[in-house]
Every structure is written in C-alpha cells, then in structure tokens.
Amino acid sequence: MALAHLSDAWRLTGRTALVTGASHGIGRAAARELAGFGADLLLVARDAAGLETTRQELAEAFPAIEVLALAADLVEAEDRLAVFDWITDLGFSPSILVNNAGGxxxxxxxxxxxxxxxxxxxxxxxxxxxxxxxxxxxxATHGGAAIVNVGSVSGITHVRTGAAYGMSKAALHQLTRNLAVEWAADGIRVNAVAPWYIRTRRSALALADADYREEVLERTPLKRIGEPEEVAAAIAFLCLPAAAYVTGQVLAVDGGFLALGF
Structure with missing residues (x-):
C-alpha cells in the first residue's frame, strides 16, 4: 500500500458524521475526535443550550469543517424524521452515524x-x-460508510445499572451484529463500543460515593476511571478507512474490567 493510501486510511476528510447525544460527555468527545480527523459534523441532542455551546466550540476549534446542529428528542418519531428532513434540506449525505443518545x-x-x-x-x-x-x-450511497452504536459493558455482564439498562444495551449490541451482516452488501460497516465507568455527568453522582468509587477501581485493572476522549478514540477508529475490515464487533473500552474475572 502506497504511503498516500496509508495517510488516507487515517483521515475522514470529505466525510460527514451524524452524532446523536452530542451536547455532552461521550457524544461531545466523539464529535471533537471525528472533527480532528477532518469530518464535517451534524450534531443532534435534546439539550438545545448545551448543543449550541458544543457547536460553537467545535466550529471555533475546527474552522475548516462544517459544524451544524439540531435539537431533537430521538424518542419521538416526528423528531427523528425532522432530523433527516433537516439533513436533506442542507444537502448533506452522512457516511457516518454515531448512535450515542441514551439514558x-x-x-x-x-x-x-x-x-x-x-x-x-x-x-x-x-x-x-x-x-x-x-x-x-x-x-448506502457511500463507499465505506460506518455506524457506531454506543453500548455498555452492562450489556455483556452484570453491573449495578439495573436490569432494564443492561437488557437495552445487550439488544443494541445484537442490533449491531445483525445490521453488520445484513448491510455489508450495502457497503455499511456496523460496530459498537461498550464503555465501563467513564467520567461524565451521568456517572458523577455514583462516583461521588468514595466507597463505591473504590469498588469500581478494584474491579478495573487499569485502576482509574475512563475519560470520554478514550471512548471517542475507539469510536473514531471504527469510522476510519483503516478499520475497513472491522464490522459486527462490540469493542469494550473498560480498562480491563471484562477481562478481570474473579
């Protein structure tokens, strides 16, 4: 492979990424990481104020790319349709989808x-x-399109997030595998990431309990809480041409949590 091709394998210049849950945490970090690889951004989240703050910050940090945002509640069918009407009206055609919205x-x-x-x-x-x-x-109109779903280690093993959350993330992991097989013929790769504890607003309350935090660290071989940027790096890799032979995978970003055992 020529050096120029190697360079292209690690760039997303000319690509457009649609990132949901983009106002804070992992979604925001993923948007920044994708922008760093050259992708234009279409950002969606429920928090209109937080979303606009993120849009402005990324637009200032990456003036060479487009950074656009639309506030939407993706639980609502009308809002989901509005997102794609917005994209159509803009004349963009995303080749990357990051499904990060969750709760x-x-x-x-x-x-x-x-x-x-x-x-x-x-x-x-x-x-x-x-x-x-x-x-x-x-x-499907692009060569090498990619979807990355943000799952969780709770969809793989028991953690103290409640059965409903674990069930929903396990289903998301299986959706990832099914679509990877079904849509491979359409040139769409589908993968997921499965984080353990990451330093976000959502995890802050649980981790504020010193005893609970110590239990988390005891079950984490790397002995620290993960950062949103570390999940974002895994998401970006799965979107890159360099990952063109990777599909149907659920990549744990967990500091070794799943490997620890008893």
Whole structure:
C-alpha cells in the first residue's frame, strides 16, 4: 500500500458524521475526535443550550469543517424524521452515524413500572434502530460508510445499572451484529463500543460515593476511571478507512474490567 493510501486510511476528510447525544460527555468527545480527523459534523441532542455551546466550540476549534446542529428528542418519531428532513434540506449525505443518545433509570428489577422499562428501551434501543434505518439510504450511497452504536459493558455482564439498562444495551449490541451482516452488501460497516465507568455527568453522582468509587477501581485493572476522549478514540477508529475490515464487533473500552474475572 502506497504511503498516500496509508495517510488516507487515517483521515475522514470529505466525510460527514451524524452524532446523536452530542451536547455532552461521550457524544461531545466523539464529535471533537471525528472533527480532528477532518469530518464535517451534524450534531443532534435534546439539550438545545448545551448543543449550541458544543457547536460553537467545535466550529471555533475546527474552522475548516462544517459544524451544524439540531435539537431533537430521538424518542419521538416526528423528531427523528425532522432530523433527516433537516439533513436533506442542507444537502448533506452522512457516511457516518454515531448512535450515542441514551439514558437510564436505575431500579431493582421488581421496582420498575412498565412505563419506565419502555422508556429505557425507547431511548437506548428503539431510537437507535430507527436512526439506523432512516440513515440507511444516505449511508448506502457511500463507499465505506460506518455506524457506531454506543453500548455498555452492562450489556455483556452484570453491573449495578439495573436490569432494564443492561437488557437495552445487550439488544443494541445484537442490533449491531445483525445490521453488520445484513448491510455489508450495502457497503455499511456496523460496530459498537461498550464503555465501563467513564467520567461524565451521568456517572458523577455514583462516583461521588468514595466507597463505591473504590469498588469500581478494584474491579478495573487499569485502576482509574475512563475519560470520554478514550471512548471517542475507539469510536473514531471504527469510522476510519483503516478499520475497513472491522464490522459486527462490540469493542469494550473498560480498562480491563471484562477481562478481570474473579
């Protein structure tokens, strides 16, 4: 492979990435990482104020790329359709989709109300599924399109996030595998990342408990909490041409948590 081709394998110049849950945490870090590789950005999140702050910061940091944003609640079918109407009106055709929007309501299994269980699945699984389906016509027009779903180690093994969250993320991992096989013929790779504890707003409350934090660190061989940028680096790799032979995978970004055992 020629050196020029090697260089191209590690660039996303000319590509457009649609990133959900982009206002904070892993989504924001992923958007910044993709921008660093040269991708134009289409950012979506429920938090309109946080989203606009992120858009402005990234536009200033990366003046050579387009950074556009739309506030939307992806649980709502109308909002999902509005996102793709917006993209069509802009004349963009994303070749990358990062499904990062998600949430949780931790409960004991017996304590979940039916509507709480449905809400977790609507956001973590069903919204991602529909975003993939709506994005498909755009992604299929490109060579080497990529979807990355943000799952969780809770979808692989038991952690203290509640059964509903683990179930929803396990379903997202399986969606990743199924679409990877089904859409390979369309030139679309589909992978996922599975983080352990990452330093975000969502994890801050649990990690503020010193005893709980110590338990987390004891189960983490690298003995520290992960950073959003470290998950973002894995997401970006899975979007790069350099990862062109990687599909259907769930990549743990966990400091060794899953490998530790007893």
């Amino acid at each position: 949780n309501q931790p409960r004991a299994a017996l304590d979940y109300a039916p509507e709480e269980l449905r809400a977790i699945f609507e956001l973590n699984t069903f919204a991602a599924f529909e975003m993939c389906r709506l994005a498909h016509p755009f992604l």
